[in-house]
Amino acid sequence: MTEDLSWIDVMDSNDLWIGEMVAVESVFGPLLMINIDGAVRAYENRCPHMGARLSDGEFANGVIVCPNHRWEFCAHSGRGINPAGKQLNPHRVRIVGGRILVASGQS
Numbered sequence: 001m002t003e004d005l006s007w008i009d010v011m012d013s014n015d016l017w018i019g020e021m022v023a024v025e026s027v028f029g030p031l032l033m034i035n036i037d038g039a040v041r042a043y044e045n046r047c048p049h050m051g052a053r054l055s056d057g058e059f060a061n062g063v064i065v066c067p068n069h070r071w072e073f074c075a076h077s078g079r080g081i082n083p084a085g086k087q088l089n090p091h092r093v094r095i096v097g098g099r100i101l102v103a104s105g106q107s
């Protein structure tokens with residue numbers, strides 16, 4: 001299967017402040033956009049446990065907490081912290097001219 005590397009403009013970078021996470025809709029489906037100390041990450045906005053919208057949860061100290069059963073994920077990598085061994089579905093991110101672009105797949 002060929003990876004789709006087309007870049008999609010999803011939002012203005014000024015609308016994603018440091019320490020903030022927001023939900024956006026895209027051709028890739030619902031995305032969770034996060035700004036961790038100036039580094040922007042994009043994940044599928046869906047908990048790998050039972051599919052809750054992670055954007056309805058919490059984000060603090062580099063950790064995303066699912067609103068339903070409190071699973072925790074590293075915002076930098078998407079790796080499960082509690083429980084370990086789980087992984088959020090990441091997307092590639094670029095910032096060009098103040099716009100955040102997303103492509104499918106991991107960087």
Ligand code: FES
Binds near residue numbers: 052066068069071
């Ligand atoms: S749906 Fe996220 S922890 Fe259960």
